[in-house]
Amino acid sequence: MKYKSQKVAYWFFALCMLLFTLQIVYGFIMGFARIGMDGLHDFIPFNTARAVHTNLLVVWLLTGFMGAAYYIIPEEAQRELISVKWAYIQLISLAVVGVVAIVGYHFNYWEGRKFLEIPRELDYLVVVNVLLFLGLILGTLFTGKRKTTTALVLSMGLLFAALLYLPGMIWFDSQVTDSFFRWWVVHLWVEGVWELIMGGILSYLLIKLTGVDREVIEKWLYVIVGLTFLSGILGTGHHYYYIGVNKIWLIVGGIFSALEPLAFLAMALFAVYMYRKGEKSHPNKIALFWTIGAAIVSFIGAGLLGFAHTLPQTNLYTHGTLVTAMHGHYAFWGAYAMIVLAIISYALPNITGRKRHDKTNGHMAFWLSNIGMLGMTVAFGVAGVVQVYMERKMGLDFMKVQNEISIHFVVLLLCATLFATGITMYIIEFIKYGKPSDEAMTTDTH
Amino acid sequence: MLSKSQARAFFLGGTVVTFMAFIGLTIYSFRPQNDQTHHDKIDAQVIRGKHLWETNNCMGCHTILGEGGYYAPELTKVVERKGEEYIKIVLQSKVPWEPNGRKMVAYAMNDEDTQAMIAYFKWIGGIDLNGFDRIVSPLSKDKQ
Numbered sequence: 400m401k402y403k404s405q406k407v408a409y410w411f412f413a414l415c416m417l418l419f420t421l422q423i424v425y426g427f428i429m430g431f432a433r434i435g436m437d438g439l440h441d442f443i444p445f446n447t448a449r450a451v452h453t454n455l456l457v458v459w460l461l462t463g464f465m466g467a468a469y470y471i472i473p474e475e476a477q478r479e480l481i482s483v484k485w486a487y488i489q490l491i492s493l494a495v496v497g498v499v500a501i502v503g504y505h506f507n508y509w510e511g512r513k514f515l516e517i518p519r520e521l522d523y524l525v526v527v528n529v530l531l532f533l534g535l536i537l538g539t540l541f542t543g544k545r546k547t548t549t550a551l552v553l554s555m556g557l558l559f560a561a562l563l564y565l566p567g568m569i570w571f572d573s574q575v576t577d578s579f580f581r582w583w584v585v586h587l588w589v590e591g592v593w594e595l596i597m598g599g600i601l602s603y604l605l606i607k608l609t610g611v612d613r614e615v616i617e618k619w620l621y622v623i624v625g626l627t628f629l630s631g632i633l634g635t636g637h638h639y640y641y642i643g644v645n646k647i648w649l650i651v652g653g654i655f656s657a658l659e660p661l662a663f664l665a666m667a668l669f670a671v672y673m674y675r676k677g678e679k680s681h682p683n684k685i686a687l688f689w690t691i692g693a694a695i696v697s698f699i700g701a702g703l704l705g706f707a708h709t710l711p712q713t714n715l716y717t718h719g720t721l722v723t724a725m726h727g728h729y730a731f732w733g734a735y736a737m738i739v740l741a742i743i744s745y746a747l748p749n750i751t752g753r754k755r756h757d758k759t760n761g762h763m764a765f766w767l768s769n770i771g772m773l774g775m776t777v778a779f780g781v782a783g784v785v786q787v788y789m790e791r792k793m794g795l796d797f798m799k800v801q802n803e804i805s806i807h808f809v810v811l812l813l814c815a816t817l818f819a820t821g822i823t824m825y826i827i828e829f830i831k832y833g834k835p836s837d838e839a840m841t842t843d844t845h
Numbered sequence: 846m847l848s849k850s851q852a853r854a855f856f857l858g859g860t861v862v863t864f865m866a867f868i869g870l871t872i873y874s875f876r877p878q879n880d881q882t883h884h885d886k887i888d889a890q891v892i893r894g895k896h897l898w899e900t901n902n903c904m905g906c907h908t909i910l911g912e913g914g915y916y917a918p919e920l921t922k923v924v925e926r927k928g929e930e931y932i933k934i935v936l937q938s939k940v941p942w943e944p945n946g947r948k949m950v951a952y953a954m955n956d957e958d959t960q961a962m963i964a965y966f967k968w969i970g971g972i973d974l975n976g977f978d979r980i981v982s983p984l985s986k987d988k989q
Contacts, residue, residue, distance in 0.1 A: 435946055437948055444948070444950050445906050445917075446903070446904075446905025446916075450905055507900065507901070507902075509902055510900070510902075511899040511900065511901060511903055512899060512904065513912060516902065516905075572887050572891075572892045573882060573884060574965075575882045575910070576875070577895075578910060579874075614849060618847065618849040619852070621853050622847070622852050625860070628863060628864075632864055633863050633866060635867065636870075639874075640977070641974045642910045642974070643881050643910060644874045644881065645874045645879045645881065648870070649975060655863075715980055718977060719910075719915070719981075723915070724915060791980055797918040798918070798947060802945060
């Protein structure tokens with residue numbers, strides 16, 4: 400750790416761990432409900448559990464991105480954060496808004512709009528919170544000694560993520576128009592600007608972990624984020640095939656979303672190539688595993704599994720089925736959860752001064768969570784494909800099909816247990832690192 | 846070999862061009878002559894129905910236009926498949942509706958709200974979904 404203010408990141412990462420744990424708990428509630436064990440229905444019905452599960456995902460990832468920015472930007476800009484006090488205020492207000500939203504979901508205080516369930520009143524608080532965050536980050540960046548491409552791409556991703564939240568706050572009388580602009584937020588986040596954030600974090604980690612020249616890494620970062628936007632912006636069209644808008648999206652969405660895996664392929668090749676090219680043998684092997692893992696798994700989850708049902712001819716049958724859940728789980732895990740876990744794994748030894756970065760527990764956490772998530776993805780995939788054939792091809796009733804595929808949710812729950820064990824080990828390691836220490840200022844050699 | 850400034854130009858140029866194309870296609874999609882939703886048929890009842898749909902987070906379990914929770918049936922064309930009376934019974938039930946063992950929240954809706962929900966479903970059912978309506982529509986209807 401080079402700057403004292405980087406310690407702020409630790410508390411964002413700690414909040415991440417808490418929210419991630421809760422997300423997994425609500426995931427289990429949903430999984431058990433799907434096999435008929437819905438004893439909590441009167442208190443936490445499925446729609447509540449789902450809203451909490453997906454929103455916690457979004458919030459813990461955003462918290463992780465913010466923590467990453469607070470860690471990376473001072474080092475890239477070569478100065479302390481412009482205000483540590485306001486960064487803590489931003490963290491506390493973020494946590495308060497998150498808690499109010501999550502509690503509110505249990506009392507019907509929400510908007511039933513997938514991924515954007517936070518009520519409008521709280522939306523305004525989110526905007527204020529994010530503006531404060533951006534003020535701190537951009538203020539630090541532009542008053543710093545240098546403005547690196549890595550820092551600019553990361554900041555640009557965070558700025559666009561904030562701007563793109565706004566279309567989701569507009570009320571539309573038409574369900575179709577509402578859906579259309581909801582995807583401006585959701586799609587352009589996860590298949591657009593969040594990839595900028597991912598690219599920025601990945602680039603920073605590769606520079607630190609491999610020792611490859613910054614100029615080389617940042618050049619390819621531009622190419623990757625260029626490919627992301629080139630395919631991802633018009634690729635939004637794959638959400639518009641069958642929601643009641645013009646057929647032109649069948650062509651535009653089909654072509655450009657078919658190109659979307661290229662960005663993820665480039666990212667995976669980039670990470671592996673830089674790792675092989677690097678001459679530096681960094682001691683933090685766990686961070687390296689999560690970093691390279693994120694690039695590879697995101698290609699499989701977001702790129703390949705997305706491609707599997709992105710063409711209009713396929714999507715006609717898979718739209719609105721568990722095939723989407725298959726793709727969604729592995730994509731979010733690979734592209735965003737793993738990169739957040741990577742930056743946490745990298746930053747923790749530097750913030751706390753404790754070099755626990757090659758412990759067996761850490762490696763076990765990586766492998767168990769990855770094998771668990773792969774198993775969950777396969778279970779969702781098999782359930783989804785069976786659902787497509789039985790419901791969409793054979794014309795069987797929805798609930799009859801759900802009963803037929805419930806066995807796959809037993810498998811899913813078993814794999815989820817493996818996944819949760821891995822994440823528990825990760826969190827235990829996080830706790831064992833202890834709190835940030837000023838002594839870390841002298842022990843950081845990387 | 847590609848230089849860093851060329852890579853930056855590729856990023857910025859590609860982003861601007863595709864974003865402009867995206868905005869253009871959005872405007873094109875919402876031109877009145879391209880409307881596939883019978884937008885003019887959205888009345889106060891349909892809007893009330895959409896509001897109820899959102900405030901009760903029906904999408905958290907059901908899907909509509911193929912979007913939602915995948916836990917309960919797709920409701921596009923539900924009026925055509927199940928009929929108004931069936932929908933009324935489900936929405937006004939004071940105990941959780943439990944078809945095939947999967948529970949729904951008991952909404953115990955009044956007549957006014959029920960009619961708004963039905964109006965909303967009818968409007969949804971009239972949308973041209975580029976073929977998806979034919980995939981979704983016949984499913985349960987054929988089984989009745």
